[in-house]
Amino acid sequence: MTINNNKQLNLESIASFCKQNAFVFPSSEIYGGFAAVYDYGHYGYLFANNIKNAWMKSMIQDREDIVALDSGIFMHPITWKASGHVDGFNDPQIDCKTCKARYRADHILEEFGVSADKQPLEFINAELDKLKSEGKLKCANCGNKDFTEAKVFSLMVKTNLGSPTDTLSEENVVYMRPETCGGIYLEYKNVLTSQSMKLPFGIAQIGKAFRNEIVARQFIFRTREFEQMEMQYFHNPKDTKELYEDWKQVRWNWFKEYGIAEDRLHWYKHEKLAHYASDAYDIEYKFKCMKDSFKEIEGIHARGDWDLSQHSKFSGVKLDYFDQITEERFVPHIMETSTGVARQFLMFLDSAYTEENLENGETRLVLKLDKRLAPVKVAVLPLMKKEELSLKAKEVYKKCKEILYNTYQGIVEYDESGSIGKRYRRQDEIGTPVCITIDYDTLKDGTVTVRYRDSMKQERVSVEEIQPYL
Numbered sequence: 001m002t003i004n005n006n007k008q009l010n011l012e013s014i015a016s017f018c019k020q021n022a023f024v025f026p027s028s029e030i031y032g033g034f035a036a037v038y039d040y041g042h043y044g045y046l047f048a049n050n051i052k053n054a055w056m057k058s059m060i061q062d063r064e065d066i067v068a069l070d071s072g073i074f075m076h077p078i079t080w081k082a083s084g085h086v087d088g089f090n091d092p093q094i095d096c097k098t099c100k101a102r103y104r105a106d107h108i109l110e111e112f113g114v115s116a117d118k119q120p121l122e123f124i125n126a127e128l129d130k131l132k133s134e135g136k137l138k139c140a141n142c143g144n145k146d147f148t149e150a151k152v153f154s155l156m157v158k159t160n161l162g163s164p165t166d167t168l169s170e171e172n173v174v175y176m177r178p179e180t181c182g183g184i185y186l187e188y189k190n191v192l193t194s195q196s197m198k199l200p201f202g203i204a205q206i207g208k209a210f211r212n213e214i215v216a217r218q219f220i221f222r223t224r225e226f227e228q229m230e231m232q233y234f235h236n237p238k239d240t241k242e243l244y245e246d247w248k249q250v251r252w253n254w255f256k257e258y259g260i261a262e263d264r265l266h267w268y269k270h271e272k273l274a275h276y277a278s279d280a281y282d283i284e285y286k287f288k289c290m291k292d293s294f295k296e297i298e299g300i301h302a303r304g305d306w307d308l309s310q311h312s313k314f315s316g317v318k319l320d321y322f323d324q325i326t327e328e329r330f331v332p333h334i335m336e337t338s339t340g341v342a343r344q345f346l347m348f349l350d351s352a353y354t355e356e357n358l359e360n361g362e363t364r365l366v367l368k369l370d371k372r373l374a375p376v377k378v379a380v381l382p383l384m385k386k387e388e389l390s391l392k393a394k395e396v397y398k399k400c401k402e403i404l405y406n407t408y409q410g411i412v413e414y415d416e417s418g419s420i421g422k423r424y425r426r427q428d429e430i431g432t433p434v435c436i437t438i439d440y441d442t443l444k445d446g447t448v449t450v451r452y453r454d455s456m457k458q459e460r461v462s463v464e465e466i467q468p469y470l
């Protein structure tokens with residue numbers, strides 16, 4: 001068997017794989033679609049849940065210094081004034097005057113080697129004018145060269161929650177949270193007192209966030225509604241340097257533990273830091289489906305005391321900490337690890353997606369996912385659809401379900417439709433690590449065939465042995 005590298009994996013082929021295999025569907029397809037929003041099908045839901053459970057386990061089960069939180073999507077609107085999002089969470093955009101395609105002006109400038117990071121709009125427009133006069137700006141969609149001026153576009157998603165009118169006047173506007181960490185800062189004090197926490201400690205949260213992304217054409221890589229897995233680690237500023245290195249290592253190891261090859265991972269150091277940050281690195285992954293380019297999966301940022309100080313200033317509530325041993329009082333500093341569920345989903349799919357040329361001339365598509373992340377753990381298959389085999393297979397299926405469900409290990413699937421070869425292929429495609437096949441020998445001697453996804457090796461095991469085996 002050889003790995004087939006000929007087929008070029010790209011976002012279109014991954015999206016079509018996801019749709020065919022009930023991982024991800026484009027939203028509102030029967031109405032012509034709804035840009036940058038996706039729905040997760042049966043296997044996608046299970047897979048995403050496994051990623052989230054693995055992340056939460058690494059935060060709150062494997063350590064004693066982190067607690068969980070599930071805060072609301074809606075928060076007091078002042079939250080986002082204090083955090084700087086209302087005034088500063090913007091992207092500059094330009095539109096093609098011919099086909100109306102919309103572009104991030106800063107991304108266009110970057111392509112021409114001009115950094116627009118934190119530059120004012122005047123700078124961006126001046127640089128764009130230079131490119132326009134040199135005839136270098138061209139719409140990637142229709143090829144025309146006529147563009148609007150750059151305008152600032154807020155990424156905040158507004159809603160009129162609680163408002164009796166349909167219009168969004170400034171006083172009744174409520175925002176859908178653009179990041180989940182806002183809820184963690186607002187609950188810092190409640191967590192501190194209700195759980196008698198001592199520094200350093202972390203709060204971990206998984207939840208939805210919403211951004212009016214201007215350019216969202218990269219399947220689930222950048223969407224307008226997405227889930228984040230964020231952890232904020234509250235600590236004494238004197239420990240920042242050491243803790244930062246620890247957290248970088250912890251998060252890097254997590255990717256490796258779940259099967260990402262180290263040569264596809266990369267640290268990106270932010271040279272231009274937010275004024276409150278002392279260090280900011282991203283973990284990037286080299287996507288096969290995006291022309292082997294490195295893209296951000298997770299940010300690990302030392303945010304200083306900015307967040308608690310701002311919320312303290314805007315709320316008038318003290319958010320400091322008294323260390324009873326050193327008798328110091330100070331505002332804790334925060335170390336953040338922040339990653340998106342869909343980004344990890346796409347990364348794990350990209351890394352696991354394998355096409356193999358088999359010796360019999362066939363091609364096999366197999367998702368070589370870590371078994372802890374695989375949507376289905378075991379598939380039980382009668383060799384063919386015959387009553388006596390189905391009856392026995394359902395007994396084995398029930399037994400496997402009892403074992404796996406009782407130990408919270410995941411989903412078992414039963415399938416008797418089509419040839420056994422096709423059913424093996426189907427399970428390979430969704431990444432099921434083990435198939436158990438029931439045949440006529442099972443009826444005679446009580447043994448089943450266990451087939452492994454990656455090696456395709458098969459062995460006979462007695463039904464009685466399945467429990468310790470699984």
Ligand code: GAP
Nearest residue numbers: 179181221222223226297298299338339340343
């Ligand atoms: N609290 C910090 C924060 O939100 P960020 O770099 O804007 O930082 C963190 O986002 C992570 O959230 C990213 O590394 C990415 O994995 C994910 N993410 C951000 N915007 C996203 C989007 N529009 N669609 C999908 N995932 C997104």
